[in-house]
Amino acid sequence: MTDPRTQLVGAGYDQIADYFVEWSGRIEGDQRDRWRRALAERLPDGARVLELGCGAGRDTRLLAERFRVTAVDISGEQVDRARANVPDAEFVQSDFTRLELAAGSFEAVAAFYSFNHVPRDVLGDLFRRVHSWLVPGGLFLAALGTSDTESWTGDWLGTTMFFSSFPPETSRRLLVEAGFQLLLDEIVTTIEPEPDGEGQWHWVLAEA
Numbered sequence: 001m002t003d004p005r006t007q008l009v010g011a012g013y014d015q016i017a018d019y020f021v022e023w024s025g026r027i028e029g030d031q032r033d034r035w036r037r038a039l040a041e042r043l044p045d046g047a048r049v050l051e052l053g054c055g056a057g058r059d060t061r062l063l064a065e066r067f068r069v070t071a072v073d074i075s076g077e078q079v080d081r082a083r084a085n086v087p088d089a090e091f092v093q094s095d096f097t098r099l100e101l102a103a104g105s106f107e108a109v110a111a112f113y114s115f116n117h118v119p120r121d122v123l124g125d126l127f128r129r130v131h132s133w134l135v136p137g138g139l140f141l142a143a144l145g146t147s148d149t150e151s152w153t154g155d156w157l158g159t160t161m162f163f164s165s166f167p168p169e170t171s172r173r174l175l176v177e178a179g180f181q182l183l184l185d186e187i188v189t190t191i192e193p194e195p196d197g198e199g200q201w202h203w204v205l206a207e208a
């Protein structure tokens with residue numbers, strides 16, 4: 001059964017599906033293109049890529065130009081939009097913390113701004129699962145949260161949302177404990193249109 005905190009995230013993104021796309025397009029300083037390219041340039045054409053928390057498919061569409069992409073999101077409304085936006089990828093509506101996937105089935109796993117919705121008590125386990133889904137030497141790209149927040153639930157963009165994250169030093173330790181070697185690791189600040197302006201992200205590119 002899906003964790004109630006994650007159910008809340010899915011219901012929230014169902015509710016704000018269109019507004020989220022518009023809002024996120026107005027964020028200043030978003031470095032997703034640079035990080036997606038850092039992943040893509042290390043992968044051969046046709047590589048199997050798993051995207052966790054794909055939303056409406058903004059990065060999925062670009063990844064699917066060169067790779068075989070499987071994209072997961074818990075929000076049915078987001079998956080519907082992503083399917084319409086990216087006919088060339090495979091989509092799964094599911095809680096990615098509960099996915100059962102064969103070991104070594106992807107050359108890369110990518111998560112753009114979704115892991116800050118993962119309850120941090122399951123983050124270490126999720127890193128271990130991601131590691132197991134990758135081939136040896138496979139790559140993991142993620143924009144993680146940076147604040148020391150066990151649990152935040154409240155009004156966000158007109159819905160109720162849940163956030164959770166560790167500070168970067170804890171995320172780094174959990175990644176290494178899961179078996180990853182960090183290749184790139186950077187803190188990036190963005191300016192969000194609302195509600196509170198500044199966002200901070202811990203981007204990592206790690207090798208299994």
Ligand SMILES: C[S@@+](CC[C@H](N)C(=O)[O-])C[C@H]1O[C@@H](n2cnc3c(N)ncnc32)[C@H](O)[C@@H]1O
Nearest residue numbers: 013053054055073074075095096112113114117
């Ligand atoms: C901030 S949005 C980012 C969407 C997209 N990656 C982008 O950058 O435009 C986070 C997405 O992750 C999804 N998500 C969060 N936790 C999830 C989980 N445990 N399983 C599946 N999807 C999840 C949400 O439903 C939402 O669509």
